[in-house]
Amino acid sequence: MENDYKSLIAKIDKTKMPTHIAIIMDGNGRWANKHGLKRINGHKAGVKVVREIVETAREAGLKYLTVYAFSTENWGRSKIEVNYLLKLILDSLINEIDDLVENGVNIRFIGTEEHLPPGYDVKVEENCRRSWHNSELYLNVAMNYGGRRELVEAIQSIANKTKQGILQPEEITEQVISDHLYTAGMPDPDLVIRTSGEIRLSNYLIWQSTYSEFWFTDTLWPEFTRAEFIQSILDYQERKRRFGKR
Numbered sequence: 533m534e535n536d537y538k539s540l541i542a543k544i545d546k547t548k549m550p551t552h553i554a555i556i557m558d559g560n561g562r563w564a565n566k567h568g569l570k571r572i573n574g575h576k577a578g579v580k581v582v583r584e585i586v587e588t589a590r591e592a593g594l595k596y597l598t599v600y601a602f603s604t605e606n607w608g609r610s611k612i613e614v615n616y617l618l619k620l621i622l623d624s625l626i627n628e629i630d631d632l633v634e635n636g637v638n639i640r641f642i643g644t645e646e647h648l649p650p651g652y653d654v655k656v657e658e659n660c661r662r663s664w665h666n667s668e669l670y671l672n673v674a675m676n677y678g679g680r681r682e683l684v685e686a687i688q689s690i691a692n693k694t695k696q697g698i699l700q701p702e703e704i705t706e707q708v709i710s711d712h713l714y715t716a717g718m719p720d721p722d723l724v725i726r727t728s729g730e731i732r733l734s735n736y737l738i739w740q741s742t743y744s745e746f747w748f749t750d751t752l753w754p755e756f757t758r759a760e761f762i763q764s765i766l767d768y769q770e771r772k773r774r775f776g777k778r
């Protein structure tokens with residue numbers, strides 16, 4: 533298995549490497565169910581896979597990786613599951629931060645502060661901050677993230693500037709909007725991966741994924757492998773990206 537993915541990495545055409553890959557890590561609950569476990573055990577198993585994929589992304593020379601950890605719609609789940617996820621995500625950050633820092637990863641959380649428990653954001657930032665001098669791999673964790681919420685916050689911020697006279701309405705361009713998103717300054721995702729057989733965006737990076745390539749697999753997230761991740765890059769390299777041109 534180990535060599536399996538390394539030999540696939542060797543097949544990557546470095547001149548056609550995607551710059552930014554975004555992943556919708558889906559299927560933890562179904563995986564747990566399949567193994568007679570509780571949903572929360574599925575999430576726990578999922579964290580191990582995140583670790584492996586981050587490592588593999590680095591080995592493959594990827595620059596930006598964005599993973600969907602918790603959506604603004606996920607508050608609709610049971611209190612037990614929501615609380616478990618909030619704790620698991622923060623604990624995982626705290627457990628992994630030393631290794632991430634050492635391995636050149638620059639990590640940040642993107643999402644809204646709305647509904648998060650008091651102090652959550654501060655703890656996230658305290659930990660992430662330690663990695664901000666790194667530049668090998670930029671890792672975004674989409675946490676309490678919703679694409680529409682992101683646009684609302686961007687529009688509010690732009691409207692405030694317009695009200696204060698800092699920005700004229702006719703000066704609002706696509707670039708200005710991009711610059712007010714959580715992903716300001718980052719390239720749009722070239723490739724969006726979704727596991728578990730669902731073929732939808734679920735409010736993920738709706739502005740940024742306008743021209744992304746999509747790659748879907750039936751594999752449930754806890755069973756997603758390094759090899760499959762690299763395969764998605766190899767498949768991406770076969771795509772002809774036209775951006776509306778002929």
Ligand code: IPE
Nearest residue numbers: 557558559560561562563601
């Ligand atoms: C993805 O797995 C993780 C999160 C949404 C937090 P799910 O929990 O959605 O798993 P399924 O889709 O129910 O199998």
Ligand code: IPE
Nearest residue numbers: 556557558600601602603734
């Ligand atoms: C999307 O998965 C959100 C994350 C992976 C964090 P969901 O499982 O919440 O999406 P839906 O409900 O199937 O669209």
Ligand code: MG
Nearest residue numbers: 558559560561
């Ligand atoms: Mg799901």
